[in-house]
Amino acid sequence: MDILSGFLSGFQTVLQPANFIYCFLGVFIGTLVGVLPGIGPVGAMSILLPSTFGLSPVSAIIMFAGIYYGAMYGGSTTSILVNIPGEAASVVTCLDGYQMARQGRAGPALGIAAFGSFIGGTFSLIALVFLVFPLARAALKFGPPEYFSLVCMSMTVLVYLAKGSVLNAVIMVLVGVFLSTVGVDLFSGAQRFTFGSITLSDGIGLIPLAMGLFGISEVLTNIEGPVERIIFKTKIKNLLPTVQDWKKSAGAITRGSVIGFFLGILPGAGALISSFISYTVEKKLSRHPEEFGKGAIEGVAGPETANNAATGGAFVPLLAMGIPPNVVMAILLGALMIHGIVPGPRLITQHPEIFWGTIASMYIGNIALLLLNLPLIGLWVKLLKVPYRILMPLILLFCLIGSYSVNNSVMEVIIMILFGFVGYTLRKFDYEEAPLVLAFILGPMLERNFRQSLIMSDGSLSIFVQRPISAAALIISVLLLVSTGLSFYRKTKDKAITE
């Protein structure tokens, strides 16, 4: 299937009434969770995972993709109007977006954020199509050693780019891999760490784990003292940016698209880091860097474009190799696997409707978002005022219903609550949950390919360095680890000297 007919069949898929509704529903929910406090796209997707059981795999992935990029749009609204990012990737938008709102330019800030997101999203979709094919063709030649080394590399990059302590991130990855080994071993049928529990013999479910770590723990953290949201009272007018605004933003949007797309591909980088890098680049390139932080429209256009372009980039490793680069993609992978579909190089040929349907849906979804966000901005601003005391019980109830619905089992509910407490405690001690969940999902892939490689090589570990792609991935991993270790050592040494 060539690209053009692929696109056409994708549009045919997404324009079927059911898929179209789920696409719209996805971007609507995405914008909603982007706007509402206390729940992000990962939490929302975890809560909605069980509801996809009754859907076709195409509808499920279309809806989830919509939630992901919809949240990026919604997140910018709160950053600009309330100075609180609804979503982590919109943190940097607060700097100039809120200042623009204070100067009575909330309209153009929201407008350029929406148009920038649309352009970034569109660019990344086109780039995605051109990159996925060669990558998937190459991935067809990969064997277990290559996959093992690539997963190792993904985990190393994840640690390298971790927000907080590197040691903590490594520990989270290891705990995630360990949790993935709980249950019956598929090679030998042996029970591992189940202690006679029937629920555990199926392994720890992704749904209770993700719901607990992202849904329940988020609520537990927020009830301690939700941030007061003071909405800046301003009339939102002139949503369409002026010619002057466009002139100023054109470069930022172009660069944001490229930066976002390529950083989106990297494991762990995604929307958040690409928005920060785009902001830094724009500030460096600007003739008036002093205006940044005081309401420069480029400071809104660049990062908002980048965080949406990153969502397209993130699909590249997932669709081409079945390796999710971030936790959102990991949950998407989980949703597909629930339906018995394993993403990877064969997805494009075996399930073209899923591949092209998702890509076309992202295009339709981006248009829907533009329509949802610009004319309906008043509605989202009203939703910003929903108090957390109303939202919190509802989020918890949805988590309780969702986890029960997995197997109609109370045990799943208890596991979710347990992981909720674990996630809350981890946050208190500055551990991030994202590396844990990503490693949990990649764990089985890591183990399967490791064991298969050893069987292939008759027990020789040299198989991982004898094959060029595998060796390259391992060398990159080692270099990243060494560089992380060195910078960690330097920091500790400097700290000791200053103290």
Add this chain to the structure above:
Amino acid sequence: MQRSLIPVSFWILLSLFILFFSRNIGLGEFRAPGPGLMPFLVGLFLLLISLYALVQLLSKRSDREGASTREGSVIHFRKTGLVLFFLIAYALLLEKIGYLITAFLILVFLFRSAGSKGWRFVLIISGVTTLVTYLFFTYLGLRFPAGYLGMGGFLR
């Protein structure tokens, strides 16, 4: 005691637990890896890294002995404990007294503990939410437990 010592000690204990049980599961050998090999390797790495973190923490501690170190944020046991208690109570009661009563009760408690004032408002919003979620999720095909009292399924 330094707060960071708590998680590090926990990781050490967890790694020892993993190492012990994965050996029992069976490590096999490299040419025929057993089901315990991967968890064993993970446990080993976890132990090494946790020990490194422990050494680091202890050396930091001796550097500034006497100084009160209290990093990270405070755990609010009361509020968090109360919500966790409600959640666990929901899980334990769900199959016994059914969805409608359990969901209504937990919502009342949660709305109150989240700071919603006025019993009438809390009772109405809890009742409406329970009914709406019941109807919606039953429509989606979810079977809620009816419970001993048979209340959960009276609408079916």
